[in-house]
Amino acid sequence: MxxxxxxxxxxxxxxxxxxxxxxxxxxxxxxxxxxxxxxxxxxxxxxxxxxxxxxxxxxxxxxxxxxxxxxxxxxxxxxxxxxxxxxxxxxxxxxxxxxxxxxxxxxxxxxxxxxxxxxxxxxxxxxxxQSLSLEEIVTKDIEALLIEEDIKTIYQAGKTMPTLVNTYERNPKLRTEAVKLHGTRCQICGFSFAETYGELGKDYIEAHHLQPIASYQNQEEVDPQEEMVVVCANCHRMLHRNPEKPLMPEILQSIVVSRKQKVEEDE
Ligand SMILES: [Zn+2]
Ligand SMILES: [Zn+2]
Known part of the structure; x- marks a missing residue:
């Protein structure tokens, strides 16, 4: 140990x-x-x-x-x-x-x-x-999120929570692959954890899986290049705000772009 x-x-x-x-x-x-x-x-x-x-x-x-x-x-x-x-x-x-x-x-x-x-x-x-490998970093991030969510369920004791966790997004191998392919900058809003949080945010990004889980039999069939995108925590929450039907990343991206334009016009 x-x-x-x-x-x-x-x-x-x-x-x-x-x-x-x-x-x-x-x-x-x-x-x-x-x-x-x-x-x-x-x-x-x-x-x-x-x-x-x-x-x-x-x-x-x-x-x-x-x-x-x-x-x-x-x-x-x-x-x-x-x-x-x-x-x-x-x-x-x-x-x-x-x-x-x-x-x-x-x-x-x-x-x-x-x-x-x-x-x-x-x-x-x-x-x-000894520096951690990208997969070790990603695994720790996933564990940290699971711990945080468990604490939340304790707070909600007695109330049944929907369990619509996408297991592919919590799979360290797939998420590491997604980070290697897509980098650590949010593909929706462009946010970089390292830019804002320095050393603390280095290598942090979440992975979002584009296909509904039910359509796959096993992990090998997921292609991180085509079926996963990397997103910041804010965009990720917004994508899943409706847990039954995750938003398409393109739609969220167009919302972000049009909001930014509106803010600029108002200034
Ligand atoms: Zn984002
Ligand atoms: Zn997701």
Whole structure:
């Protein structure tokens, strides 16, 4: 089991919160290198600016590359060097200085991999951030939406909700294929999540399936080039506003265009 499945990249975590969330009783969580029991994970807690009384170790995160000094005794060096062959993920919790985040928290930077090292006691490591594949990103987006919708159904307890979820749109393989073919810009209104939200919105777009589900027997028959379009969340909601009969994308697009023209004329 990987601890990273229960963590969100970019979130701030204090050691206390992590102890609670992962039910850790082990006091070694207070050291820089930690192995949570029950998880195939190694956690690194890194403070870039060291207190003056501490051994002079040099750690720095530059983009995707982490320059990190191992423990002065070298006790955990082997663990770091061989983490991949041992099936252990390496998770990095980072802060520039002790008081950067409330409660002396750390920012969770994600999974890293060992690249190389030099010297010993301390060994100077180079680690690299593991980037997600497009399919992993898409899968996470779909899961996030499903979680959100489940919460909504709890709110509507007792009331039966229509279940007209298009399973092709929630299929990670088809959606990844659609993104590869059509890109990440809404094909209806031109919206780009990356343009508006920067790094947070990178690679995000939804896929809309053009055919009614009932007319297909299995997934292989769906052609993402011809039968799927990529759309922003707003346009997607509008396409499905009538759940029994999704709107044709061309019709929604003509609505968007004519509304834009009207706004421009009024100005
Ligand atoms: Zn749109
Ligand atoms: Zn759709």
């Amino acid at each position: 990987f601890a990273s499945d229960y963590l969100t990249v970019g979130n701030i975590y204090t050691r206390k919160e992590l102890q609670r969330q992962f039910q850790i009783k082990d006091a070694t969580i207070n050291t820089g290198v930690f192995r949570p029991s029950g998880y195939d994970s190694i956690w690194l807690f890194i403070t870039e600016l060291k207190p003056k009384d501490r051994p002079q170790l040099h750690d720095k995160l530059e983009g995707e590359t982490l320059y990190w000094d191992g423990q002065p005794t070298g006790r955990t060096d082997k663990l770091i060097i061989h983490h991949q062959t041992q099936g252990l993920e390496l998770l990095v919790f980072y802060r520039h200085h002790k008081d950067e985040f409330p409660g002396a928290g750390f920012k969770y930077e994600g999974r890293f991999n060992y690249i190389s090292h030099e010297g010993s006691e301390p060994a100077h490591f180079i680690l690299k951030k």
